[in-house]
Amino acid sequence: MPEEGILDWLERAGRRPSRPEGGLRFVDRAERATWFGWAEVRDRALAACGGMQALGIERGDRVALVFPTGIDFFAAFFGALLAGAVPVPLYPPSRLGRMEEYLCRTARMLERSGARLVLADSRLRRILGEAVEEVHPALGCRTVDDLPQGSAWPVRTGPSDLALIQFSSGTTVDPKPVALSHRAVAAQTEILTGFFPDTPELRQSCVSWLPLYHDMGLIGCVFPALARDAALTLLGPELFVARPALWLRAISRYRATISPAPNFAYELCLTRVSDADLEGVDLSDWRTALNGAESISPAVLRAFCARFARWGFRPEAMTPVYGLSEAALAVTFSDFDRPFRVTRFDREGLAREARARESADGREIVSVGRPVPGFRLRIVDPAGHDLPAGAVGRILIQGPSLMDGYLGDPEATARALRDGWLDTGDLGFLREGDLYLTGRAKDAVILRGRNYAPEEIERATEGVPGVRAGCAVAASWLPEDAPGEVLALFVEASRQATAEELAALPDACREAVLGTTGLAVEHLEVLAPGTLPRTSSGKLRRGETLRLYLAGELAVPDPAKSLRLTGALA
């Protein structure tokens, strides 16, 4: 059980003069850095806490935060915690994206979180107006600067109080607010800091471009840095995506030992960083390049190691990991100082028998390592019985940093948490103690480290001429040799669709999905009515749809069978 929590670390950072190297550094697009020692971060948080308390924020209130990466996010985040409130970080709009979609999603998330106050960056505040008006939080929407002046009266929260609400997939259809207690967040932070001890010879430091509304950025990078009074260098995610070289240059310049990112980030470096961008760059201090939050491509790992070896990148630094926001972050870690492990498994065994048999010309899967300290893992069959090593099943986990539940959704919580075990919804198997992921039993589309509810993508096709209403399935998976997961959309054509509508349908569906979700559909299949598999109650079976498609068996059902089915339902 951790003895300290976020507020203890924050207090310590302010009580004694911060070590000169402990604090937050923000790097802008011209690569200029702004530095805030932890003591200053705490002072700003105290001021924000006083302001929120003067407004009427009390213990347990939720405060939604909509900020780009910058000091105001931290003033608001830690300020809310000092006031005993629960911060709810939400994502800012994506650039040139459709604003109506963004406002609609944000309004749903504000609603689900029950936020009493929204704090936002001054530019974002103007844009949020519509979403805020719709939900009408009791204390309105403000910037950190226009909070009233007031003395801060820090509230002592206990380990069972909530510390944070994160949306694991923030969407209009099915927002999942993950509620994490102070105890869970502290336990996860302790696990992470245990992996990166400071020694007299080595002061660990981290560079991150990860969004602060995501567990890998906030819990994985910010809390360990605060707990260890260490330096954390931050770039905005939009800066990284536009100029991935800035990430590698920051790692080199600030001699970072740790920097995590999802698979797509490593791939983006391969395609969008030129040799000229890396003049003078030295990546040899980078000891741990954590790679998690989405499916990991062996090809990308190898290519990244090969390409950046010239700049001192060490292959043993590449560390595949597995985690999820419901566990506050890390669940398994690969060994450090050992190159990542890739094994080939027989395709038929995996696809048809749910068995992992090694095979020299089989499908390559990257090991994501072993459970982190305090975590236990089980692989179970659909009935919940434990499976032996090498059998593919659902991954259940138990550990000190599991969520309390999904805020305000006891049913979803009961489905996910049973007898102290969290059903991850992921599929995998164990081999020699290492975990390998093979797919998902849950309906989730995971692209570029972000989770999307398939319903949201499917709903974009509503109203496309020729699409059979309510008959679309979205799914993503990692094809062999692909650099990352790809999105597939399966739509049934309506019986009344004209030839012209059918011809225009694929492009129209792609445009609709791209326009409303910002996601590009890689595979699009137009199917005859009745092709998509359904449950006996008529619900679409997404996992089964993908399985049939990959097995080449997605076809119109036998008319005799469907007649019998109709009869059974009648």
Added chain:
Amino acid sequence: MNDEAILAGIADVARVHLGWEGIVTPDLRLVEDLRLDSIRLLTLAAEVENRFRVLLDEADEAGIETVGDLIAVVRRKIGA
């Protein structure tokens, strides 16, 4: 800088950073015609800022649907 020069700059960004091989005209829609997903829209915004030395904020970007809309915003920002 006139609209033609701005268009040429945007076309260059599309070619170099987005791999767009076709002709870029003001009537092209960013999402439907240039097929830009959220990552590529972000890249376009950042690279247009770099090229024209302007900063676009969310209010400027709201309502940009076509290359022509983007040209108009850049023109306004350069003039400001």
